[in-house]
Amino acid sequence: MFPIEEFNVKANDDTDREHEVQLELLQELCLALESGAKATTVHQILCNLIDFSEAHFMSEELLMRMKSYDDYEEHQDNHTQILDMLRDMAARNIAGDSALLKQSARDMLGFIKQHIATRDKRLADHVRLGL
Ligand SMILES: [Fe+2]
Ligand SMILES: [Fe+2]
Numbered sequence: 001m002f003p004i005e006e007f008n009v010k011a012n013d014d015t016d017r018e019h020e021v022q023l024e025l026l027q028e029l030c031l032a033l034e035s036g037a038k039a040t041t042v043h044q045i046l047c048n049l050i051d052f053s054e055a056h057f058m059s060e061e062l063l064m065r066m067k068s069y070d071d072y073e074e075h076q077d078n079h080t081q082i083l084d085m086l087r088d089m090a091a092r093n094i095a096g097d098s099a100l101l102k103q104s105a106r107d108m109l110g111f112i113k114q115h116i117a118t119r120d121k122r123l124a125d126h127v128r129l130g131l
Pocket of ligand 1 (some may be wrong): 119
């Protein structure tokens with residue numbers, strides 16, 4: 001296998017694993033909120049999710065830049081939007097304004113799944129084909 005192909009396969013494998021972790025953290029957040037977990041527990045999960053998502057998005061954005069990817073700006077806008085929403089959820093949780101957090105977490109799970117199935121899938125196909 002040529003090094004560039006190894007790179008492309010590795011990039012996809014790494015991204016798949018990161019998506020699994022991201023979705024697990026989101027699922028953990030949904031379950032914590034739905035089972036009435038304490039605000040400090042919810043805060044810790046949200047911090048983990050935000051930190052992990054920042055690192056994951058940064059690696060995807062680096063990959064897009066290395067590949068001179070044509071959907072870079074809109075894809076990055078999506079990442080910014082997701083992080084803004086997660087930070088807003090963390091702020092609401094800290095402020096004790098948790099009434100709608102359960103629904104926000106479920107909405108976020110749907111939004112990120114959609115992002116992975118569309119924009120991330122398009123990027124993965126682009127990398128897989130070695131473009
Ligand atoms: Fe992405
Ligand atoms: Fe992603």
